[in-house]
Amino acid sequence: MSIVKSLDRGRRELVGTVHERVHQWTLRVSLAARVATLTTLAVALTLGSVSASVYLVVRAELVSNLDASIRDRAEQAVASGYTPSSITDRDADLLDVAGIEIFTLQGGAYLTSLTNSTEVDMTRAEEAVSLGQVPSSARTAIVDGVTYRVVAVPAGPGSALIMVQPMDSIQQTLDRLGLILVITTLAGMAVAGAAGWAVATNGLRPVRRLTRAAEHVARTQELQPIEVVGRDELARLTTSFNQMLLALDASQLQQRRLVADAGHELRTPLTSLRTNVELLTQSSQAGRPLRDEQAVEVMTDIRAQVEELTTLIGDLVELARDEPLHHDPEPMDLADVVAHAIDRVRLRAPALTFDVDLATWWVEGEPRALERAVTNLLDNAAKWSPPDGTVEVTLADGVVTVRDHGPGIAEADLPHVFERFYRSSEARTLPGSGLGLSIVRRAAERHGGTVEVQSEPGHGATFRMSVPGSNPSPAHTSASESSQ
Structure with missing residues (x-):
């Protein structure tokens, strides 16, 4: 019994050694050489089988x-x-x-x-x-x-x-026949090897072009598409590679724009903070402290700039998150998310009236991201609404609609309102980072939804954010609230 076990163990070790040697050979040899070798082996096996059959017959x-x-x-x-x-x-x-x-x-x-x-x-x-x-x-x-x-x-x-x-x-x-068959088999193997090498070399030319392009990108960081030749699978691979390069180029461009825009937006509050801090330092060093009302004014300005920096950094962090939706999203009622956002904004804009009509709509996603998106829409509406104005908020069939009765959005600004750091000429004098609506679009897209805006100058703006979901029950939960 021990002899049988020893033989079986030796056989497994031999097979493992052969597999290891084949694996190492595969790693060392180029793809073209492997194709040519496999072609030669296949032809050799075929011709050898045919020759043996002919000889025996x-x-x-x-x-x-x-x-x-x-x-x-x-x-x-x-x-x-x-x-x-x-x-x-x-x-x-x-x-x-x-x-x-x-x-x-x-x-x-x-x-x-x-x-x-x-x-x-x-x-x-x-x-x-x-x-x-x-x-x-x-x-x-x-x-x-x-x-x-x-x-x-x-x-x-x-x-x-x-x-x-x-x-x-x-x-x-039979000896002459065997010699002829051997010569024929060897000649066929040689022809098959040469043909396999030629086919593999020519067929892998697009792959080598892709390799050189990838090496060029890694070496120079230049994302230039390469020429597509033919319509076969390799041409499709080249097309996909070019699309990847274009996506990488667009991503790099967006990153550069984000860094440039963030630097521009951060410069103003940082300059104001540095000026106020230098003012406090110089007054203290000169032995002439500021009057109480001046100190209060400077500290209020510093506090406002710190809050603006905090908001801007939070928005930048939110936009910098590029991970997909969590693998285990949380089921929630979108109506509850909208209601919580309204409660938060109502505290910041107590003079406004919120006309609310919400219907139950169950979605799976991130409550924090959706509430942030709805809050940004409400903050935007509150910022542009007239004093003692009304903001209309509805939720029906998964579409959150926020309408204000402010001055509206100019036609030239409509295509850009969801871009990062975009601010119209009228908005530059108002607080904000220009990232709120970008975060809304990002949250909607991460949940498989969309966001759009309609506006007519002088008649307010209407934002609609749709989120896929379901309404399992026919009953609707509606609420109409108004507060002054």
Whole structure:
């Protein structure tokens, strides 16, 4: 049992070693060389199988023809009343020239008709023929390095006529055939290897172009698309690679714009903070402290700038998050999210009236991101609404609609309101970072939704944010609130 286990363990180790060697060879050899090698092996296997089949079939056919020829002669000799003494010297010479020797098997002993006969041992096959158990027999015997074909036929009761003929001519034919088949197989392998290498080299040219392009991008950071040739799978791969380059280029452009815009937006509050801090420092060093009302004014300004910086940094962090939605989103009622956002904005704008009509709409997503998006829409509406104005908020079939009755948005500004840091000329004098509506669009897209705006100058603006979801119950939860 231990020997069997040792052999099995040795076999597994051998197989593992072979697999490891093949894996290492695969890693070292190029793809074109692997394709050419596999092509050569496939052709070699095919040609080898065909050559072996041809060789075996031809050999069997030649041996069968030789057996039939010897058997016909033996049967004719038996039919003509052959006896060992009936062979003349002339017949013996002819048989000797043809390489044929004749034996008779009688009483379990050989009787030869030629003086220089080859000693061929009797076997059970010839004995069965002499006993009449089989009609004939044929076998191959090797005597002194020479291959003979031995054929026996019945020659009477208890006897058999045996003819022995060398297979030199057949073996020469088979040797020539084997040589031809080997040469043909080797030539086919060489042609297949060359063809496989040529096909692999030409077929992988687009892959090499992609490799050079990727290396060029890694070396120079230049995201230039490469030329697409043909319409095959490699052309599709090239097209996909170009699309990836364009996406990377757009991402880099957005990052540069974000950094530039963030630097521009941060410069103003930082400059104001530095000015106020320097004012406080100089007044303290000069021994002339500010009056109470001046100190209060400076500290109020510093507090406002710090709040603006905090808001701006929070918005930048929110936009910098590029991860997809969580794998386990949380189910929620969007109506509750909108209601919480309204409560927060109402505290910041107590003079406004919020006309609310919410219907239950269940979604799966991030409550924090959705509430932030709705809050930004409400803050934007509150900022542009007139004093004591009304903001209309509705939720129906997954569409959150926020409408204000302010001055509206100019037609030239409508395509840009959701861009980062975009602020119209009228908005530059108002507080804000220009990132709120960008965060709204980002949150909607992360949840598979959209956001759009409609406005007519002088008649306010209407923002609609849609979020995919469902309403499992036919009942609607509606609320109409108004506060002054």
